[in-house]
Amino acid sequence: MQKSIVALSLALCAGSLFAADVPGPAYYLKVLVDSKNIYTMQTGPVANPASLINCPATDERPRASSDAMSAKGHFAAANAHADAGRAQEAREELVKALVADPSLGSALSALEKSPAAYGVKPLVRHPFDPPQGLVGNRKSDVIELSTGVDGAWLSYGICKAVWLYEPDYRKKHGAAKDEWTVGEESACITNELRGDLNSTRTKLEEKTKGQVKQEEVDAALPEPIRHVREVSEKKLLDGYVLFEVLGQRCPAAVAALDDNGRAELERYIRAYVVVPLSSDSH
Numbered sequence: 001m002q003k004s005i006v007a008l009s010l011a012l013c014a015g016s017l018f019a020a021d022v023p024g025p026a027y028y029l030k031v032l033v034d035s036k037n038i039y040t041m042q043t044g045p046v047a048n049p050a051s052l053i054n055c056p057a058t059d060e061r062p063r064a065s066s067d068a069m070s071a072k073g074h075f076a077a078a079n080a081h082a083d084a085g086r087a088q089e090a091r092e093e094l095v096k097a098l099v100a101d102p103s104l105g106s107a108l109s110a111l112e113k114s115p116a117a118y119g120v121k122p123l124v125r126h127p128f129d130p131p132q133g134l135v136g137n138r139k140s141d142v143i144e145l146s147t148g149v150d151g152a153w154l155s156y157g158i159c160k161a162v163w164l165y166e167p168d169y170r171k172k173h174g175a176a177k178d179e180w181t182v183g184e185e186s187a188c189i190t191n192e193l194r195g196d197l198n199s200t201r202t203k204l205e206e207k208t209k210g211q212v213k214q215e216e217v218d219a220a221l222p223e224p225i226r227h228v229r230e231v232s233e234k235k236l237l238d239g240y241v242l243f244e245v246l247g248q249r250c251p252a253a254v255a256a257l258d259d260n261g262r263a264e265l266e267r268y269i270r271a272y273v274v275v276p277l278s279s280d281s282h
Contacts, residue, residue: 023187023191024191024194025154025155025158025159025191025194025195025198028155028158028159028161028162028191029158031162031166031169032145032158032161032162035165035166036141037138037141037142037143037165037166038141038142038143039142039143039144039145039161040142040143040144040145041144041145041146041147042144042145042146042147043146043147043148043149044133044146045131045132045133045134045146046133046134046135046136046144046145046146047133047136047144048136048137048139048144049132049133049134049135049136049137050135050136050137050138050164052130052134052135052160052164053180053185053245053249053250054179054180055180055249055250055252055253056179056180056181056250056253056256070100071097071098071100071101071104071107072097072104072106073097074093074094074096074097074100075093075094075097075104075106075107075110077093078090078091078093078094078097078107078118079110081093082117082118087118087119087276088119088276090119091118091119091120091274091276094107094111094118094120094274095266095269095270095274098243098269098273098274099254099262099265099266099269100254100255101247101251101254102242102243102244102246102247102248102251102254102265102269103247103248103251108123108125111123111273111274112125118274119276119277120274120275120276120277121275121276121277123273124272125244126223126224126227126228126240126244126272127224127244127248128189128224128228128240128241128244128245130148130153130156130157131146131148131153133146134146134148134153134156134157134160135157135160135161135164138165143161143165145157145158145161151199152196152222153192154195155191155192155193155194155195155196156188156189156191156192156195158191159187159188159191159192160188163175163184163187163188182238182241182242182246182261185241185245185246186237186238186241189228189237189240189241190228190232190237192225192228193225193228193229193232196221196222196225197217197221197229200217200220200221201217203220204216204217204220224244227240228240231268231272234271236264236267236268236271236272238261238264239264239265239266239267239268239269239271240268240272242254242257242261242264242265242268243265243268243269243272243273247265
């Protein structure tokens with residue numbers, strides 16, 4: 001990796017509002033620089049992109065649960081309650097439906113188009129969709145990386161490269177080879193947040209010729225990173241990843257979540273997806 005690019009990247013990623021023991025952009029860049037692999041960096045998409053999310057393998061066995069109803073069954077029950085004017089019961093069935101299948105289109109569409117029927121706020125989605133071509137497939141020991149336009153996705157991409165191609169790092173964090181985990185995605189989304197916080201502050205200070213307040217930086221963050229900032233503060237990042245990433249791209253894998261994973265998913269759904277009109281949760 002060219003030293004000039006590394007210097008530019010480190011300057012972009014310098015500084016942090018996070019705990020010192022949480023890896024940040026500069027840490028991941030150092031892993032790449034010290035690696036036996038050869039990482040090259042470019043602004044445009046890589047020619048042969050690697051898959052950044054490989055859905056976890058599932059054995060398709062039914063999930064052990066006291067509630068055997070399907071997601072569609074819960075949604076049907078929600079509509080029956082709503083038709084009978086039982087909004088609270090309808091909301092509970094909606095939550096159960098989306099915990100069972102966060103990608104259930106009929107439920108998501110109803111929350112966006114007909115929220116009043118369930119006594120909830122209109123659903124506002126915050127999908128996390130990085131551009132294609134951030135990290136390339138390995139060719140010998142050479143791996144291409146893309147910064148995205150104006151370095152917008154640098155922090156996410158370098159984190160993904162470390163998780164993909166640095167086996168010692170994966171081993172240290174208890175991840176099997178080629179196995180995507182919620183922990184990995186949360187780490188890389190957090191890294192993107194850190195990079196965006198730093199780069200946004202730098203841009204604002206250059207524009208105003210002075211220091212800016214943290215709330216000004218937060219307000220200037222692009223979506224969905226502004227939402228990521230909010231859910232991170234509320235300790236709901238894993239739930240966000242389970243709903244907007246795993247739940248939308250690998251819905252079959254949701255059935256394999258343990259009780260803790262289901263609880264995190266449900267917490268996020270109650271805070272940001274099925275939100276009563278009287279709630280002030282966000």
